[in-house]
Amino acid sequence: MLGGGILKGLAVTARNVVEGFVSKERLTTVQYPEERVPQVEATRDFPFLVFDGEDPMAGLRCVACQICEKECPPKCIYIDKSSDKKPDATGKPQFYPARFDIDISVCMSCQICVEVCPFEAIKMDVEFELSTNDRFGGLLYDKHKLAKSNEYYNHVHPTEAAAVDTKLAVERAKAAARAAAATQPKPAAVSPAPESGAQA
Amino acid sequence: MNTELLGVPPDTITRREVIYDQEGETLEISMGPHHPSTHGVFRMDVRLEGERIVRLKPVIGYLHRNHEKIAEGTTYLGSIPYTDRLDYFCSLTNNWAYCMAVEQLAGFEVPDRAQYLRVILSELTRLQNHASAVGFLVQDMGASGTPIMYAFREREKILDLFEALTGSRMMCNYMRFGGCRVDLPAGWIDQLKALMKTLPAFLEEFEKLLVSNEILMARTQGVGVLSAKLAVNAGVTGPMLRATGVNYDLRKVDGYGFYPRFEFKVPLGEHGDVYDRYMIRVLEMRESVKILNQAIEQLPEGPIIDPKAKLRGFRPKPGESYGRLEAPKGELGFYLISDGSPNPYRYRVRPPSFVNLTILEDMCLGANIADAVIILGSVDIVLGEVDR
Numbered sequence: 020m021l022g023g024g025i026l027k028g029l030a031v032t033a034r035n036v037v038e039g040f041v042s043k044e045r046l047t048t049v050q051y052p053e054e055r056v057p058q059v060e061a062t063r064d065f066p067f068l069v070f071d072g073e074d075p076m077a078g079l080r081c082v083a084c085q086i087c088e089k090e091c092p093p094k095c096i097y098i099d100k101s102s103d104k105k106p107d108a109t110g111k112p113q114f115y116p117a118r119f120d121i122d123i124s125v126c127m128s129c130q131i132c133v134e135v136c137p138f139e140a141i142k143m144d145v146e147f148e149l150s151t152n153d154r155f156g157g158l159l160y161d162k163h164k165l166a167k168s169n170e171y172y173n174h175v176h177p178t179e180a181a182a183v184d185t186k187l188a189v190e191r192a193k194a195a196a197r198a199a200a201a202t203q204p205k206p207a208a209v210s211p212a213p214e215s216g217a218q219a
Numbered sequence: 220m221n222t223e224l225l226g227v228p229p230d231t232i233t234r235r236e237v238i239y240d241q242e243g244e245t246l247e248i249s250m251g252p253h254h255p256s257t258h259g260v261f262r263m264d265v266r267l268e269g270e271r272i273v274r275l276k277p278v279i280g281y282l283h284r285n286h287e288k289i290a291e292g293t294t295y296l297g298s299i300p301y302t303d304r305l306d307y308f309c310s311l312t313n314n315w316a317y318c319m320a321v322e323q324l325a326g327f328e329v330p331d332r333a334q335y336l337r338v339i340l341s342e343l344t345r346l347q348n349h350a351s352a353v354g355f356l357v358q359d360m361g362a363s364g365t366p367i368m369y370a371f372r373e374r375e376k377i378l379d380l381f382e383a384l385t386g387s388r389m390m391c392n393y394m395r396f397g398g399c400r401v402d403l404p405a406g407w408i409d410q411l412k413a414l415m416k417t418l419p420a421f422l423e424e425f426e427k428l429l430v431s432n433e434i435l436m437a438r439t440q441g442v443g444v445l446s447a448k449l450a451v452n453a454g455v456t457g458p459m460l461r462a463t464g465v466n467y468d469l470r471k472v473d474g475y476g477f478y479p480r481f482e483f484k485v486p487l488g489e490h491g492d493v494y495d496r497y498m499i500r501v502l503e504m505r506e507s508v509k510i511l512n513q514a515i516e517q518l519p520e521g522p523i524i525d526p527k528a529k530l531r532g533f534r535p536k537p538g539e540s541y542g543r544l545e546a547p548k549g550e551l552g553f554y555l556i557s558d559g560s561p562n563p564y565r566y567r568v569r570p571p572s573f574v575n576l577t578i579l580e581d582m583c584l585g586a587n588i589a590d591a592v593i594i595l596g597s598v599d600i601v602l603g604e605v606d607r
Binding site: 021022023024025027028031032035047059060061062063086090091092127128129130131134135143178 | 293294296297298299300301303365369372375379382383384385386387390392400401404405424427428429430431432433434435436530531
C-alpha cells in the first residue's frame with residue numbers, strides 16, 4: 020500500500036509521544052538549572068592543585084618541577100620556580116611554585132598534566148559553571164584560586180583519591196624509614212633491607 | 220559555457236571563475252559555509268542550469284587548525300588529545316589509530332584486556348556515529364527533528380558510558396600507546412549490558428520509523444550513484460565503498476586488534492546510491508551489536524597497559540610506521556616518522572571524510588540542487604577531520 024511506510028513511522032512517533040507522558044524511560048531530558056543530572060565520578064573539566072593540611076600555600080604538593088608545563092599540549096600552564104626551599108606538608112624542604120597560573124580559556128581538559136605529575140599534585144576538578152565577564156583576569160587562574168584541599172579531592176573523586184592517598188602513605192612511610200635508617204649509625208646502614216626499600 | 224571566449228582552457232581550476240553568461244541560463248550559487256545542511260563549515264560552489272547541477276566545487280579549509288604541524292611540535296603523548304578533535308564524533312577510534320601507529324613504531328604489546336576494551340569502545344563509537352549519521356541524513360531530507368532526536372537519544376546513552384569511563388563525553392582521550400588509560404569503573408559493564416538489552420529494540424524502532432517510508436525511498440533510490448570503479452580509483456573507503464558492492468572492511472582485511480576473534484558480517488550494497496549508503500549504516504549498527512555482545516562475554520581480566528610503555532619522555536627509535544583502522548567513516552590512518560626525538564618528525568593523517576569527499580562532484584553532476592544536500596549528507600563528513 021502506498022503510504023503504508025509513512026503510517027508505520029507515524030505510529031512509532033505517536034507511541035513515543037504518548038509514552039513520554041507515562042514512562043520515565045521516554046523522558047530523556049531534564050530542566051537544567053532546576054534539575055540536574057548527577058555527575059559521574061570520572062568527570063573532568065579543569066585542573067586544580069591539591070594541598071595537604073590547613074594552609075593552602077604551605078601544603079601544596081607541587082614542587083615546581085615543571086613537567087606539566089612542558090607536557091601540556093596547548094601550553095596553558097605557566098610556572099615560575101621558587102629560588103628558595105620551604106618545608107612541605109611532611110616537613111621536607113622543597114621548591115615551590117612562585118607562580119602557578121593556568122589559563123582555563125586555553126585549557127582543553129585533556130588530563131595530560133594529571134597523568135604526568137609524579138607528585139599527585141594536580142588533579143581534575145568537576146566544577147563547570149565558570150562563566151565570567153572578565154576574560155583575562157577571570158579565566159587566568161593563579162595558585163591561590165587553583166589550590167584545593169585533599170578533602171575536596173576525596174569528595175569529588177572518592178575512588179581515585181583513596182588510591183592516591185594509600186600510595187602516598189606508603190611512600191611517606193618508606194621515606195620515614197629511610198630517614199630513620201640514615202640517622203642511625205653503621206649497623207642499620209649495612210643491612211640490605213633499607214637499600215631495597217630505597218630502590219622501590 | 221563561455222570559458223573558451225575568455226582564453227581560459229575549460230578544465231583550468233581557478234578558485235572562483237568569472238562566467239560571462241549573456242543568456243542568463245546558468246546560475247552560480249555559493250552554498251555554505253554557513254548553510255545548515257553542510258554539516259559544518261563547508262562551501263559548495265554550485266553552477267546550475269535550472270535546478271540541474273552542471274558543476275560543483277567543494278571549498279574547504281574553514282576549520283583548518285594546523286593539526287599536523289601542531290602534532291610535530293608536541294610530544295607523542297600530547298598529540299593524543301588533539302586526535303580527539305579530528306573527527307569529534309568518533310574520538311575513540313581516532314585515539315586507537317594514532318596509538319596503533321605509535322605502537323608499531325615502538326613495538327609495544329597491547330594486553331588482552333585492553334584489546335577487548337578497544338574493540339568494545341570502537342564498536343560503541345561506530346554505533347553512535349552511524350545512528351547520528353542516519354539521523355542527519357534524514358534531517359537533510361526535511362524530516363526535521365524527529366529521527367535525529369531518536370538517534371541522539373540513544374547516542375546520549377552511549378556518551379554517558381564514555382563519560383563514566385573516560386571522564387568526557389566526546390573528547391575521550393582514553394587510549395594510550397600500549398593499552399588504555401584507566402580500567403573500567405565499578406558497574407560499568409553492567410550498565411553496558413543493560414544498554415545492550417535495549418539497543419536491538421531501538422534499532423527495530425529506528426528501522427520501522429524510516430526504512431519502508433515512501434518519501435525516503437523516492438528521495439534516495441537512484442540518487443547520487445557512485446560506481447564501484449570510481450570509488451576504488453578515488454580511494455573511497457568505509458560505508459561509502461561498501462555501498463557500491465566492494466567488499467573491503469579493514470576489520471576483515473587487516474584483522475587488526477582482536478577483530479578476527481569475533482563473528483560478524485560485512486553488509487554490502489548493490490547500487491551505490493544514497494539509499495544503499497543509508498541501509499549499510501543501519502545494517503552495520505546491527506553487526507556492531509553482535510560484536511559487542513561477543514566482546515562483553517569474552518572480556519578477560521588482567522592489566523590494561525603494557526608495562527614497557529612509557530608515556531612521559533617517550534622517545535621512539537628512528538623509523539616510520541603507518542597505523543590504520545576501520546573508523547566509522549572509513550579507513551583512518553596515521554603516518555609517523557620518528558627521528559628519535561620526543562616529537563614526531565612527520566605526522567600525517569589520512570582522514571576518511573576528506574578522501575570520501577573528493578568524489579562529491581561526480582555524484583552530484585546532473586542531480587537536482589535539493590539532492591546535492593542529501594548526497595553530501597550520505598557521505599557523512601565531519602569537517603574537523605576534512606580540514607584538520
